[in-house]
Amino acid sequence: MKTDRLIGILSVLLQQEKCTAPELAEKFEVSRRTINRDIETLCRAGIPIRTTQGAGGGISIMEGYRMDRTLLTSKDMKMIMAGLRSLDSVSGSSYYGQLMEKLKVGASDFVSGRDSVLIDLSSWYKESLLPKISLIQDAVEERKKIVFHYFAPGGDSIRVIEPYYLIFKWSSWYVWGWCMKREDFRLFKLNRLEDLKKMEEEFEPRQVPLPDLSNERIFPANIRVKVLFEPEMKWRLIEEFGPQCFEKQEDGRLLFQMDYTDEDTLLGWLLTFGAKAEVLEPKTVKEKLLETAEKVIAFYKKE
Numbered sequence: 001m002k003t004d005r006l007i008g009i010l011s012v013l014l015q016q017e018k019c020t021a022p023e024l025a026e027k028f029e030v031s032r033r034t035i036n037r038d039i040e041t042l043c044r045a046g047i048p049i050r051t052t053q054g055a056g057g058g059i060s061i062m063e064g065y066r067m068d069r070t071l072l073t074s075k076d077m078k079m080i081m082a083g084l085r086s087l088d089s090v091s092g093s094s095y096y097g098q099l100m101e102k103l104k105v106g107a108s109d110f111v112s113g114r115d116s117v118l119i120d121l122s123s124w125y126k127e128s129l130l131p132k133i134s135l136i137q138d139a140v141e142e143r144k145k146i147v148f149h150y151f152a153p154g155g156d157s158i159r160v161i162e163p164y165y166l167i168f169k170w171s172s173w174y175v176w177g178w179c180m181k182r183e184d185f186r187l188f189k190l191n192r193l194e195d196l197k198k199m200e201e202e203f204e205p206r207q208v209p210l211p212d213l214s215n216e217r218i219f220p221a222n223i224r225v226k227v228l229f230e231p232e233m234k235w236r237l238i239e240e241f242g243p244q245c246f247e248k249q250e251d252g253r254l255l256f257q258m259d260y261t262d263e264d265t266l267l268g269w270l271l272t273f274g275a276k277a278e279v280l281e282p283k284t285v286k287e288k289l290l291e292t293a294e295k296v297i298a299f300y301k302k303e
Contacts, residue, residue, distance in 0.1 A: 009038055018058040086119035090133055121168055125191055129173060132190050136175050139163050139198045143205060148193040162203045169213050176211045187211055223260040226280040228253045233276050
């Protein structure tokens with residue numbers, strides 16, 4: 001839509017000192033002639049746009065010009081408020097709450113109606129997570145290293161890292177930073193670290209690659225599992241994997257096929273279904289489930 005494109009062009013010009021018509025045409029996937037017409041429209045709307053020709057020329061907004069919420073619609077403001085509320089749900093301070101109050105004061109006639117998006121990022125571990133999130137945020141801003149005791153499948157260890165990003169993914173919080181022990185960037189789950197401290201030692205920021213948070217990268221699938229579930233387990237399969245994850249069989253049972261990363265995690269998950277799941281493949285998983293069941297029976301028979 002033309003209105004969206006005009007707002008987009010204005011946003012670019014407010015953020016960049018100068019931009020050329022060909023660059024804008026490529027960015028918004030329109031012709032240069034269309035961009036020239038859009039610039040004329042913005043000028044007629046009272047935006048002081050300046051164009052210069054020749055080498056080093058381009059399109060810019062006159063120096064000193066500022067806009068007050070002109071680029072934000074009521075829907076935009078609601079989305080901003082929803083995002084701030086989500087951060088406030090895991091904040092250990094009153095910062096986001098105060099920021100929301102400031103926005104409300106300046107937009108009381110701009111934001112109307114009920115909130116349609118509510119996001120709560122807090123968890124069962126809120127009390128223990130809040131101080132960790134707050135400390136890591138401070139360390140990132142101050143460019144100071146952090147040290148903590150980390151619990152991983154491979155064993156416990158003391159880690160010192162340069163923190164760069166706090167990440168919320170897979171319903172959990174992580175910190176992404178340069179690990180001094182591994183001499184590489186690593187992702188650490190906040191629930192697995194304890195005795196977290198901010199060090200006095202500062203660090204020079206590195207060129208930081210954004211973490212690859214794709215499921216394929218973090219959870220590389222190498223175990224193909226086939227399981228028959230009883231019909232009453234349908235709700236769990238849909239909740240965890242979606243309605244396309246199984247095929248209904250003639251006897252009513254649900255054939256589930258999925259690629260898994262870790263055998264121990266898979267075994268733990270299957271055990272939560274008790275006798276409501278029958279593993280067909282792989283054979284090694286069937287054997288380990290049987291071995292686990294026999295150990296449980298033997299344990300309780302000792303009583």
